[in-house]
Amino acid sequence: MQEHGIRPTANRMLVIQALEDAPHPLSLAELEDRLVTLDKSSIFRTLTLFREKHLVHAIENGNNTLVYELCLSHNHDSDDDTHVHFFCEHCQTTFCLTDTTIPPVGLPEGFQMHTSNYLIKGLCPDCQQKIRR
Amino acid sequence: MQEHGIRPTANRMLVIQALEDAPHPLSLAELEDRLVTLDKSSIFRTLTLFREKHLVHAIENGNNTLVYELCLSHNHDSDDDTHVHFFCEHCQTTFCLTDTTIPPVGLPEGFQMHTSNYLIKGLCPDCQQKIRR
DNA sequence: GCATATTTGCAACCGAGTTGCAGAAACTAT
C-alpha cells in the first residue's frame, strides 16, 4: 500500500487510518487527540514524510492552521488537490468540495504557478441550522 | 480620511502609511521592522481595529502567516478583496493580482459563503530569473 | 548476532499572534 518509498510502520498505519476514517481533513491537533498513543512530533514527522511522498497534502484552513488530507491519486509528480475547500467559521471544520474543481485563472507575464488553493469561508449546513438567527 | 469610526492617532497614521507605501501586502513582522517606534501589540491592535472597520483585510499567505492589505473601496459591508493572490515560494512575498478576479464557484446545497480566497503559489518573475536552473 | 540505519518519544524551542495590566494621552463636562 505505501510502497511509494515509505516503510509501513505501525505508527504510520495509524496516521493513514485516522485520515481515512475522518470525513474531512484533520489538523495536527485533531490527529493528536485521535492518536493518543503517538507523540505530536511523530505525527508531525509522519505527515511531513507523507507530504514529501505525495501521499497527503496540507491546506491552510483559513484559521492559521494546516489540515491534512489524503491524496486521492497517489501520483508522484502532480499534486492532485485541485478541488475547492470550505471552512466553516462556526465549527471550524474544513470540508472538501470534491466535486468543485478550482477554476484556473491566467497569470500575469513572468509568474510561474506551482500550486493553487481556493478556500471559501462561511457557514456549513449544520451550523446554519444551529445558529438560525 | 479615517472617519469610518476610527480616531486618527499618530500611530494609526503610521500603520496606514506603511501599508500604502508597500508595493505588496505586509505581514505583522514586516510592519514591525518598518515601524520600529511602535510596539508589536499596538500594530496588532491597530490592524485588528482596521479589519473590523473594513479599512484593511488580512489574507493567509500560504506560509502560515497573515499579510495585511488596504481595502481599495472603503465599503463598510462588502469585503472588496475579490482578487487572486500570488505567493512566491522563494522570496516569500505575497502579490496582489488586482486584475484577476476570483472566479465564482457554485456551492453544494446548504453551504453559505461569506468570503473567498484564491491563492496561487509559485515563483515570481524576479525569483525565476535568479534561480534559473 | 552484531553493527548500522531508521524511527520514536521527550523536552525544549520558535515565531506569529494575543492578552492583562498599568501608565500615558485624549476627551468630557464642569
Place this chain on the structure above:
DNA sequence: ATAGTTTCTGCAACTCGGTTGCAAATATGC
C-alpha cells in the same frame, strides 16, 4: 483650566501550532 472618565499604548507574559536535538528503541543488513 481641572478633575473625572475613556481610549490608546508599551511592556511583559502567554498561547498555540509547528519544529528540532537528542538519546533510547526498533528495525535492517550482513
